[in-house]
Amino acid sequence: MSRSWERKVRKNMSNVNKQRKKQGAGQIVFNADKSEKIVGRNFIAPILLLLFIGLYVILMQSAEGFRTDTMFWITIGCYILLASLFYFRRPYLTIGKDYVQTRRFTGDKRMTASAIKGISVQPGYVVIEPVKGANWVFSRVMNRYPTEEMGEKLKTFAQSNGIKYEQK
Template sequence: MSRSWERKVRKNMSTVNKARKKQGHSMMSPGAEKMDRFTGRNIIMPVMLLLFVGAYNVLMQTDPNFNGGAMYWTTIVAYVLLAALFFFRRPYLTVGKDYVQSRRFTGDKRVKAADIERITVLKGYVVVRPKKGAGWTFSRLLNRFKTDDMAKRLEAFASAHGIEFEQK
């Protein structure tokens, strides 16, 4: 292909992307992989941390020798920041062409379709079991995932890659 043709394609793609962005649609890119991303919201852990901070505050205030030094306020601020981190780092599940990816405590993890043993769907829960390691559980109650939509997409993913799919 000539360079002028590639420049025309890039220019037209940027024009189309600007128009799509104004209309509220996702942007297009040539050769982009189709992947579905399901996001949740972590509410339980931040609430538990804030309750812990409250209990810590009440217990420290009842101590007659309490002076409220810098270490006390550093601890309070650190736990509040940790709660904010858990709240704003949204859990997700991305289903790609031949992989699933999710955020775990140790960072983002990706498992290829060949390394998935089974996908189990229960009412309000979706469990992806890799061949090695612990299963990934996605819950409607704890993390506010749309488990019905996830189940439909993972069923198509499992049938495309010959993975055992179990719905209870």
């Protein structure tokens, strides 16, 4: 399909979507990408933060001349808020037709199939090896990922994109 034709289709699609939005109907998606999202649960970072805040409270209460003022409670509240943010912001791996995407500390990262050197699956771990950069490691212990399910879906992804797949 030519690019000018795609631009015309996108422009017309945006006009149709604006009209449908005004009418209260759902939007039409052009070339909807079929992807599978596998989510885990981060529990180690929140537990460590809560243990740290508990230690902070114990040590500050035992210090001589310490007063529990407003700043003390704001600090405790902020750490509890940070722990809840880590708990409710679930880690994920999205497997698309020709890409994989996940969330890192610096934001969402997407890697195309051409940028992947290989995929290694072993009990409890899935490792995606990029051509350039650090490996993406997904662990059952750290983030409660369903690694067996991830391994099966990544196997079909690797076969369809010609990526080296290793089962250990």
